[in-house]
Amino acid sequence: MSIKIHPDAITALRTFSLPEKIGFGSTISPVMMDCEYKDGNWGELEMVPYGPLTLSPTCKVFHYAQEIFEGLKAYRINNKGPFLFRHIENFKRFNQSATRMAIPELPEEIFMKAVEGITAYSADFIPGESGSSLYIRPFIIATEENLGIKPSAKYRFMVIASPSASYFSSGSLKVLIERHNARAFTGGTGAAKTGGNYAASLSSSVKAAKLGYMNTLWLDAENSKYIEEMSGMNFFAVVNGALVTPKLTDTILAGITRNSIITLAKNLNIPLKEETINIDSLIESIKLGECSEAFACGTAAIITPIELFGEDDGTTYKLKHPIGPISKSLKENLLAIQEGRMEGPEGWIKTINPATY
Ligand SMILES: Cc1ncc(COP(=O)(O)O)c(C=O)c1O
Structure with missing residues (x-):
């Protein structure tokens, strides 16, 4: 052809x-x-x-x-x-x-x-x-x-x-926890890359920008409790030295960057868990200093650190590291492979x- x-x-x-x-x-x-x-x-x-x-x-x-x-x-x-x-x-x-x-x-x-x-x-x-x-x-x-x-x-x-x-000119993100609207729901189109999902996220982007945040962290539609992803990126945190990311469901887009990070973390011997993450438990672990890093990842964003999470009422939860060592090492490795400076896994x-x- x-x-x-x-x-x-x-x-x-x-x-x-x-x-x-x-x-x-x-x-x-x-x-x-x-x-x-x-x-x-x-x-x-x-x-x-x-x-x-x-x-x-x-x-x-x-x-x-x-x-x-x-x-x-x-x-x-x-x-x-x-x-x-x-x-x-x-x-x-x-x-x-x-x-x-x-x-x-x-x-x-x-x-x-x-x-x-x-x-x-x-x-x-x-x-x-x-x-x-x-x-x-x-x-x-x-x-x-x-x-x-x-x-x-x-x-x-x-x-x-x-x-x-x-994609992001500034180094790190301030993220609004969206406790009211939902981006996707079970049986819907959240796992598909289709325009409607993004249209549904825009009013939250407007609210976030007004409040001084740069992006939205979406929670599950049913309970408004469990972290799903950002409007155009997947989500990772580092808790007690282990990398954690929400496990994939039909409400989350299966990011290729997410998948690549999981492979790299395994190769770099970074402990990794794909599991349900309760937003309030994550906030608690930020306050206790157990959650030391968080980042968004995607093709456009590559790996972009999150410096703080916040609520509609202005309450904020600040991360210990604006860019932590695990985020930094994963980003350097991923970008080196993408830019052809380092050998990556076969077929990448x-x-x-x-x-x-
Ligand atoms: C909603 C959403 N989640 C996650 C991602 C990250 O996916 P990928 O790493 O394949 O770019 C994207 C970007 O494509 C996205 O739009």
């Missing part, structure tokens, strides 16, 4: 230059991948210039939010690479999300060609400082032009890419050779 290249895409690549300030997710590669599903089949994959889409206002995605997405990165530090990190896992999760949202599965070959292709064609635009990368965003939207509430008969699979600096890195495209 090959990628059909629109002639304007080559012109777009030739005439593109990176702005001085690239930020995260705001500078976009001049090309994108596009593939349509209709009559029961995924069609040809085409690379076209990046630009606006023309869609009918009746497209189902606008009304019923039938859509899924992924987020992954390619690194090209010191002109080595580009290296894609565990993109097969993103492919698997993409199709798990597709199944939950009644979207037809995408063939592996199309996903891989699109992700590897956009990495290859964007290689010259990947910033070279440690921590920066090409952030890659595959997504599928329901494009059938009909207001009936049923799965769409037509879809677009697209991949866009963003040359990006680090795929080197893309732009010359073969």
Whole structure:
């Protein structure tokens, strides 16, 4: 299978230059991948210039939010690479999300060609400082032009890419414990990467920002007691020297960074527990100094330490270490593997050779 290249895409690549300030997710590669599903089949994959889409206002995605997405990165530090990190896992999760949202599965070959292709064609635009990368965003939207509430008969699979600096400019996070709203519930869509979960988190983000916090820590919907995750990241704490993270349920997105950290912790002989974490017990152990570190993790955030947790009423619980030794060591190891400075477990890195495209 090959990628059909629109002639304007080559012109777009030739005439593109990176702005001085690239930020995260705001500078976009001049090309994108596009593939349509209709009559029961995924069609040809085409690379076209990046630009606006023309869609009918009746497209189902606008009304019923039938859509899924992924987020992954390619690194090209010191002109080595580009290296894609565990993109097969993103492919698997993409199709798990597709199944939950009644979207037809995408063939592996199309996903891989699109992700590897956009990495290859964007290689010259990947910033070279440690921590920066090409952030890659595959997504599928329901494009059938009909207001009936049923799965769409037509879809677009697209991949866009963003040359990006680090996600969080400040070093550590202040996190609001969300005791009122819920992000996900048993039997819902929390474990799928679909837009509705993020829309549901936004009013809490607004509240958090007003109160001076940068992110939300979500608790389970039933009891408002057990830690689940953040709005776009998984959660870890270090309690009595052991790494703890909520065990996966259908209300938590199974992060690839989370999974990678678990593997690295095992390799580094850091004791690890995946278990139910009661927020009030965690607060108690912060007060006692038993919980010494906490961090958020995800593709965008990598590992970002949490410096304090807080409540709506302004009560705060401060961690002993703004960035603790375990968080630091895990972050250094993970980033070294992602940036190709250190050998990682087999299959974690795929080197893309732009010359073969
Ligand atoms: C809700 C949510 N949880 C966790 C994560 C972390 O997942 P990953 O490590 O695969 O990026 C993300 C980011 O993709 C997310 O959106």
